[in-house]
Structure formats: C-alpha cells, structure tokens
Amino acid sequence: MEKAFKNLVKSNFPFLSTGKILVAVSGGVDSVVLAHLCKNAKINFSIAHCNFNLRGEESDGDEAFLLDLADALDVEVFTESFDTSAYAKDAGISIQMAARELRYNWFHQLSAALHFDYILTAHHINDDLETFLINFIRGTGLEGLTGIKTENEKVVRPLMNFSRKEIEAFALENKIQWREDSSNASSKYLRNKIRLEIIPLMEEINPQLLNAFTQTQSHLKESYDLMEDYIGLLYSEIVSKDVYGYRLKIEVLEKIPNTRAVLYQLLKTFGFTEWNDVYDLLQAQTGKMVYSGTHRLIKDRDYLILTETPSENTRKDFLIPEGEEIVMLPLGKLSFESVDKIGETGPHIAYVAKDKLVFPLILRKWQKGDQFHPFGMKGKKKISDLFKDNKLSLPEKEESWLLCSSNEIVWVVNQRADGRFAVTDSSPDILKITYSL
Structure with a gap:
C-alpha cells in the first residue's frame, strides 16, 4: 500500500x-x-x-x-x-x-x-x-x-x-x-x-x-459529466441575469427534451424541494410562486424569475432633508441638483417645483392602494395600474420606489412624475432628481 x-x-x-x-x-x-x-x-x-x-x-x-x-x-x-x-x-x-x-x-x-x-x-x-x-x-x-x-x-x-x-x-x-x-x-x-x-x-x-460499486460509480460520473456538458450548452439559451436575479426563458424550456431534469440541474443549488410545483410553474398563471428556504421562483409571463426571498429590511424608508445631494439605494442611487431650467428628460429624471415640496422628503416602497396624479393626465391613477401598464415583474414592483412629499407622491422613481409638483413658468426654484444604477 x-x-x-x-x-x-x-x-x-x-x-x-x-x-x-x-x-x-x-x-x-x-x-x-x-x-x-x-x-x-x-x-x-x-x-x-x-x-x-x-x-x-x-x-x-x-x-x-x-x-x-x-x-x-x-x-x-x-x-x-x-x-x-x-x-x-x-x-x-x-x-x-x-x-x-x-x-x-x-x-x-x-x-x-x-x-x-x-x-x-x-x-x-x-x-x-x-x-x-x-x-x-x-x-x-x-x-x-x-x-x-x-x-x-x-x-x-x-x-x-x-x-x-x-x-x-x-x-x-x-x-x-x-x-x-x-x-x-x-x-x-x-x-x-x-x-x-x-x-x-x-x-x-x-x-x-466494492469492485462492482467502483465500476457503477464510474459510469454514473461519466453520465453526470455528460449532463453537465449538456446543461452548459443550454445555459445561455435559457438563463439571463439582471439586477433582481435570474430569468429562465419558458419558451426554450418547453421545447427541449427532459425539461424536468434540466430545471432540477439549473435550480438544485437554491434549496427547492417541491420539484413538481417548480415544473408546474411553466403552465401557471403570472404571479404564481414556489419558495425554498432562501429563494423563490416566480412565473412572470414568458419567464420564470429566480430571486432571493426578500427580507423585512428591504422595506426601509429613507428621509431626505433639504440640501441632500445623493441617496444610495439597494439598487441604484438618487441625485438631487438645483437647476435654472429643464434640460435632459427621460423616465430616469424628474424636474419638480421645489417650493411645492415639504421637507424632509420620504422615499419608500409602494403599498397597496397608493395613487398619484400622472403628469400629462387628468385625475388619479393607481400605482398598481401603472406597474401593470409597464409590464413590471414582481421583483421590479418590489424594488420600485416612491418619492413623497408629506403624504403625496412626487415621483414613481424611474417611471413617471406626479403632475401636482410640475415646474411652471412661475416656479422660483427647480429641483432636478436623477435615478442611476
């Protein structure tokens, strides 16, 4: 020996x-x-x-x-x-x-x-x-x-x-x-x-x-290596990553053979145990979820979305005093700048009349029943309807922020501003607010 x-x-x-x-x-x-x-x-x-x-x-x-x-x-x-x-x-x-x-x-x-x-x-x-x-x-x-x-x-x-x-x-x-x-x-x-x-x-x-076991296990290892190679070839066709987690393309999953086995190999490290429920998500309604101890898998139209299970501290509110220049968020940041006129525009930028604001501003997550007055529209609109119009996934909704003045929504961050705080010709001060990753 x-x-x-x-x-x-x-x-x-x-x-x-x-x-x-x-x-x-x-x-x-x-x-x-x-x-x-x-x-x-x-x-x-x-x-x-x-x-x-x-x-x-x-x-x-x-x-x-x-x-x-x-x-x-x-x-x-x-x-x-x-x-x-x-x-x-x-x-x-x-x-x-x-x-x-x-x-x-x-x-x-x-x-x-x-x-x-x-x-x-x-x-x-x-x-x-x-x-x-x-x-x-x-x-x-x-x-x-x-x-x-x-x-x-x-x-x-x-x-x-x-x-x-x-x-x-x-x-x-x-x-x-x-x-x-x-x-x-x-x-x-x-x-x-x-x-x-x-x-x-x-x-x-x-x-x-022991000899028979060694031979059998050798064959099993070869089969496992072959399967790993197969998953490696499929991975880029099925999986994409964004700031919220991973997206699995349902169209590809449904076309390939042995879908159950592929799902298991892709998701086995995330603690899921109810594999029939995972497989059934492919045909489930949008919004259906399966949980593991640490993660969740969400059916969202053409995708299965894998994210960590959100914790309570993700709902933390931020108070923004007057004069604050940058606020760091879990996903991105807000920048505040006093300007003389409206310049670059886009969903990631909001211009508001500073004299209409009550400080400190409040930055919080959306809640059921929230409403605002969309800029360019008459009347109110539910935030949930805005999300539906924009086809946001559940993780995107959960990571959406509302910038508020007192109890009124100023801006659905990175999506749409509230018309009540719009800049007019008589606005003495303009505050430019920018969202960036």
Missing part, C-alpha cells in the same frame, strides 16, 4: 509533495494510517485533531493519543475542543451534522490563518459506498450518487482508491496503533447501520461488491 500511495501522489497529487499540508486525524485507523503514509512519502504536513467531547474520557484519550502520535512522527499538531451537543441543539441539526460543520469550519479557519495549501482527510472506498447508500435511501439526484469527491477545493482525499480492509491490513503489518471509537459499534446511527448490517448482506450476495 505504501508504494501504491507514493505512486498515486506522484501521478495524481504531485502538489502534495511541494505544498504545506494539514492532515485531519481523528485517531481511528484510517486517519492514523494516512498520517504514517504522508510521513513515509516525505510530505510536509501537520496534524489537526477535533475533540468533540461526545464520549467523555474516551474523547480525551483520543486527544492524548494524537499528541503522542505527532511527537512520534515529529510533526506539528493542532487540537480544538468543541461543545458539539450544544452546537447541534442551537443549530437544530443532528450530532453528526454538527460535528461535520464544526470540523470543516475549523480546518478551513486553521488553513487560512496558517497558510496551509491543502487539507487531507482519510475517506476511502467504503466511506464512498456508505455515502452512496445513504443518499440513495434518502432520495437524491444523479450528483448524490457520484460519491465523495477526491478533490473539493482545498480538501483532498488521497485514500479514495483504497478499501478499509487494505488500510487495516497495512496498519497491522506495520504494527501501527490506533484508537477504536466505541460509537462505531452501535447501529444507532444510519451510517453505522449501513456499515454493520446492510453492506455485509450485500457482500454475501456479491463478494466483489
């Missing part, structure tokens, strides 16, 4: 021989063997160990063992203690997920602070098979069946070509000591149940299970 590891580093991970490496070591056989292999391959590395304080004295014993291991290998060691149970409770997640978040967050913080080039973990083929089965049981897309990535940004897993049996055989052959985690013998957790009960049954059916 040592020779195979060295050859693997030389052919697949040559950067490990020249970089500064952080090796995650729990004390179990997999990570301890990885540390020994790195030492024998003359890799410049340090050890990082997490004490999750889940097994009392046993956890403290793991930490003490790691300090001795680092001393024996003559490498630097970093340890960190976590209150994992409290973190899991506060975050509302499982102990396993909490430990994973704490572990990787600390590894990346340590890496950034001390300039480690790569973080090594001791995942192997058996871990990959267990992850595959977990994802399969819970339900997943093709990506969830392609397994643990050998490289994921700074995290590298150089033992992915080796099995747990090979690793344990190497440890026994070289008289390498390790720590046994007593919780690994319990079927309380899903991963352990799969490892201890399900995989042995599968190996009874097929003694070459």
Whole structure:
C-alpha cells in the first residue's frame, strides 16, 4: 500500500509533495494510517485533531493519543475542543451534522490563518459506498450518487482508491496503533447501520461488491459529466441575469427534451424541494410562486424569475432633508441638483417645483392602494395600474420606489412624475432628481 500511495501522489497529487499540508486525524485507523503514509512519502504536513467531547474520557484519550502520535512522527499538531451537543441543539441539526460543520469550519479557519495549501482527510472506498447508500435511501439526484469527491477545493482525499480492509491490513503489518471509537459499534446511527448490517448482506450476495460499486460509480460520473456538458450548452439559451436575479426563458424550456431534469440541474443549488410545483410553474398563471428556504421562483409571463426571498429590511424608508445631494439605494442611487431650467428628460429624471415640496422628503416602497396624479393626465391613477401598464415583474414592483412629499407622491422613481409638483413658468426654484444604477 505504501508504494501504491507514493505512486498515486506522484501521478495524481504531485502538489502534495511541494505544498504545506494539514492532515485531519481523528485517531481511528484510517486517519492514523494516512498520517504514517504522508510521513513515509516525505510530505510536509501537520496534524489537526477535533475533540468533540461526545464520549467523555474516551474523547480525551483520543486527544492524548494524537499528541503522542505527532511527537512520534515529529510533526506539528493542532487540537480544538468543541461543545458539539450544544452546537447541534442551537443549530437544530443532528450530532453528526454538527460535528461535520464544526470540523470543516475549523480546518478551513486553521488553513487560512496558517497558510496551509491543502487539507487531507482519510475517506476511502467504503466511506464512498456508505455515502452512496445513504443518499440513495434518502432520495437524491444523479450528483448524490457520484460519491465523495477526491478533490473539493482545498480538501483532498488521497485514500479514495483504497478499501478499509487494505488500510487495516497495512496498519497491522506495520504494527501501527490506533484508537477504536466505541460509537462505531452501535447501529444507532444510519451510517453505522449501513456499515454493520446492510453492506455485509450485500457482500454475501456479491463478494466483489466494492469492485462492482467502483465500476457503477464510474459510469454514473461519466453520465453526470455528460449532463453537465449538456446543461452548459443550454445555459445561455435559457438563463439571463439582471439586477433582481435570474430569468429562465419558458419558451426554450418547453421545447427541449427532459425539461424536468434540466430545471432540477439549473435550480438544485437554491434549496427547492417541491420539484413538481417548480415544473408546474411553466403552465401557471403570472404571479404564481414556489419558495425554498432562501429563494423563490416566480412565473412572470414568458419567464420564470429566480430571486432571493426578500427580507423585512428591504422595506426601509429613507428621509431626505433639504440640501441632500445623493441617496444610495439597494439598487441604484438618487441625485438631487438645483437647476435654472429643464434640460435632459427621460423616465430616469424628474424636474419638480421645489417650493411645492415639504421637507424632509420620504422615499419608500409602494403599498397597496397608493395613487398619484400622472403628469400629462387628468385625475388619479393607481400605482398598481401603472406597474401593470409597464409590464413590471414582481421583483421590479418590489424594488420600485416612491418619492413623497408629506403624504403625496412626487415621483414613481424611474417611471413617471406626479403632475401636482410640475415646474411652471412661475416656479422660483427647480429641483432636478436623477435615478442611476
């Protein structure tokens, strides 16, 4: 195994021989063997160990063992203690997920602070098979069946070509000591149940299970890469980006084959789970929406519009005192300038009679029932009707601002001014207001 590891580093991970490496070591056989292999391959590395304080004295014993291991290998060691149970409770997640978040967050913080080039973990083929089965049981897309990535940004897993049996055989052959985690013998957790009960049954059916799994997963990865290439070719035809988010062109989506699968691939990173509802948006009425925990997908005429779910602070009002020159908005800015006459015109510019204004002006989002007196028209008009006439999408409506004097609308920003504040020949002062991105 040592020779195979060295050859693997030389052919697949040559950067490990020249970089500064952080090796995650729990004390179990997999990570301890990885540390020994790195030492024998003359890799410049340090050890990082997490004490999750889940097994009392046993956890403290793991930490003490790691300090001795680092001393024996003559490498630097970093340890960190976590209150994992409290973190899991506060975050509302499982102990396993909490430990994973704490572990990787600390590894990346340590890496950034001390300039480690790569973080090594001791995942192997058996871990990959267990992850595959977990994802399969819970339900997943093709990506969830392609397994643990050998490289994921700074995290590298150089033992992915080796099995747990090979690793344990190497440890026994070289008289390498390790720590046994007593919780690994319990079927309380899903991963352990799969490892201890399900995989042995599968190996009874097929003694070459790991080889068969490796071949199957190779085919799945090829299929996934093919799908990614296909999505890459379609992306520019379907997706466009603007200041509000992303637009997906319904006409193209309806013409291509496998629309459901394409929608899933385009939107999978935004947390949606109700994929039938997402697909049904294509035929839904304008204004229909589907939400994830962080985003929403809106049917708007010929498009599906993807935006972040707006928060309450997006409805903040601004008070603009007399003499203010620039007001910064979440999307753009307003500029105020005193001028002698009307010059350049356009929907992004409003000229108002300053003597008709009551300061401070109020800049706010539109509300249901808002009305104004459009310049050039007699009578009132609902703001909602103006939006409808201008064919604004929901995000565009939500990001529309009203400039108000007291309770009266002066300007629907970047759209239309109110005639009550129009400049006349007798206006002593003219205020030019400009909207720009």
